[in-house]
Amino acid sequence: MNLLFTGVGGQGTILTTKLLSNALAEQGYDVKMSEIHGMSQRGGTVLTQLKYGGKVYAPNICPGEADYVIAFEKAEAIRAIPWLKPGGTVVYDDREILPMPVLLGKAEYPGEISDSRYQIADMRLIHVPAYKIASELGSARDQNIVMLGAIAKLLGTEVAIPSKFNAAAYQAGGTYIETNS
Numbered sequence: 001m002n003l004l005f006t007g008v009g010g011q012g013t014i015l016t017t018k019l020l021s022n023a024l025a026e027q028g029y030d031v032k033m034s035e036i037h038g039m040s041q042r043g044g045t046v047l048t049q050l051k052y053g054g055k056v057y058a059p060n061i062c063p064g065e066a067d068y069v070i071a072f073e074k075a076e077a078i079r080a081i082p083w084l085k086p087g088g089t090v091v092y093d094d095r096e097i098l099p100m101p102v103l104l105g106k107a108e109y110p111g112e113i114s115d116s117r118y119q120i121a122d123m124r125l126i127h128v129p130a131y132k133i134a135s136e137l138g139s140a141r142d143q144n145i146v147m148l149g150a151i152a153k154l155l156g157t158e159v160a161i162p163s164k165f166n167a168a169a170y171q172a173g174g175t176y177i178e179t180n181s
Helices: 013-026 074-083 130-136 140-155 167-180
Strands: 002-008 030-036 045-053 066-071 084-092 124-127
Touching: 002 013, 002 074, 013 030, 013 045, 013 140, 045 074, 066 074, 066 140, 074 084, 084 140, 130 140, 130 167, 140 167
Parallel strands: 002 066, 066 084, 084 124
Antiparallel strands: 002 045, 030 045
């Protein structure tokens, strides 16, 4: 199984991938993970790639190979669609974090992820309003934990949430998937 996580620096993309990687390894899967930080400290893209299964030889996912793209921000979801394989699933939060060129009026924010110009064959879209859910639970910073709960539910796995994280946010992500997909 190939999963590509993407978001903007500071959203917890790497932490989320590490928590899921550890859980899958504890369940006996061979797991490989890689990280690409880019300009993440300046609000840039963060990509993590996770592969798991019986035997995995390398963590890298090529464009067109991801079973899942998990995106913590709408524009990052759109940018990551080329990584998705036909029939793959994009799990995304529609939160918009405007990059500097957009804020300065030198570029436009991309359209909606459902726009036909972004679609690939048999692509499945699952919107998880993780930022909104996390905010309603008391801390928008738990957006990544809500997304972790959602993806764990979709994969049919469980992740033990360390006590310093919001277990309610994890449960809310799983519950959202149960009631909305």
